[in-house]
Amino acid sequence: MGDVIVIGGKGGTGKTTISALLVLGLAKKAQGAVLAVDADPNSNLCDALGLKDAGTIADIVDEVARKPEVVPQNMGKDAFIEYKIHSDITESEGFDLLVMGRPEGPGCYCYINNVLRSCMAKLIADYRYIIIDNEAGLEHFSRKTTRACSELIVVSDATQVGLRSARRIFELVDELGISPKRRFLFVNKVERQKDTGGMEKDCKIDKVFFIPYDPVVTELSAKGVSLSCLPQDSAMRQAVVKAGEVIWPKN
Numbered sequence: 001m002g003d004v005i006v007i008g009g010k011g012g013t014g015k016t017t018i019s020a021l022l023v024l025g026l027a028k029k030a031q032g033a034v035l036a037v038d039a040d041p042n043s044n045l046c047d048a049l050g051l052k053d054a055g056t057i058a059d060i061v062d063e064v065a066r067k068p069e070v071v072p073q074n075m076g077k078d079a080f081i082e083y084k085i086h087s088d089i090t091e092s093e094g095f096d097l098l099v100m101g102r103p104e105g106p107g108c109y110c111y112i113n114n115v116l117r118s119c120m121a122k123l124i125a126d127y128r129y130i131i132i133d134n135e136a137g138l139e140h141f142s143r144k145t146t147r148a149c150s151e152l153i154v155v156s157d158a159t160q161v162g163l164r165s166a167r168r169i170f171e172l173v174d175e176l177g178i179s180p181k182r183r184f185l186f187v188n189k190v191e192r193q194k195d196t197g198g199m200e201k202d203c204k205i206d207k208v209f210f211i212p213y214d215p216v217v218t219e220l221s222a223k224g225v226s227l228s229c230l231p232q233d234s235a236m237r238q239a240v241v242k243a244g245e246v247i248w249p250k251n
């Protein structure tokens with residue numbers, strides 16, 4: 001049974017960058033398959049991981065809506081969509097990628113979320129680690145897509161606003177009755193350790209990691225270059241890899 005790792009936090013804090021670096025770290029060290037899930041409709045995990053043109057769940061759903069005849073007669077629509085998702089997963093070196101994408105019609109987003117949720121059981125059986133890079137808002141938590149969460153990682157910057165919104169995510173998870181086995185806070189783009197205002201204790205956080213600001217990361221991102229090109233000795237890469245080793249010591 002795989003670990004489901006949910007990454008949440010306010011937009012721009014570094015969720016996608018940290019997700020990608022955790023995926024690359026686990027892909028290198030993990031015994032067992034790693035699946036990266038880009039669950040942000042304004043997705044860019046794909047670019048961060050250096051993969052181009054990954055198919056999306058939204059594409060599959062849109063195709064079935066446009067051409068219902070593609071569904072074989074002996075198979076229901078939902079079963080066909082699930083089958084297509086499993087066969088369309090992008091395979092890369094050491095990890096696979098599943099992208100939710102952006103649906104064309106209004107109101108379809110909920111449906112895609114439901115599709116992802118119903119695929120989860122099989123994915124959890126197939127992969128050792130599933131890392132889900134979420135959108136900025138809390139929609140995923142409220143839609144209960146992330147029921148089966150082993151580790152919740154909330155990413156924040158070091159500002160008061162950022163830390164307040166991180167605290168809200170931890171509180172919301174409790175209100176929704178989602179019980180991640182472990183909770184971590186990544187305070188990103190910092191120069192040194194910061195006071196989190198007692199959040200560690202209040203929100204039952206297992207550990208807080210401080211990730212340094214790394215100009216090379218900004219540079220690569222501005223050029224649209226994959227994080228796999230980030231040098232091994234980059235300050236951010238080293239800090240995230242180290243955090244991964246603390247969270248999953250037995251890889």
Ligand SMILES: Nc1ncnc2c1ncn2[C@@H]1O[C@H](COP(=O)(O)OP(=O)(O)O)[C@@H](O)[C@H]1O
Nearest residue numbers: 011012013014015016017212213214217218221
């Ligand atoms: N530790 C860091 N040092 C420097 N730049 C960073 C760091 N973490 C993230 N960034 C940059 O911040 C921006 C937002 O990061 P991103 O991962 O896309 O955030 P999110 O997914 O939360 O919206 C990107 O340009 C990224 O390259």
Ligand SMILES: [Mg+2]
Nearest residue numbers: 015016040044
């Ligand atoms: Mg993102």
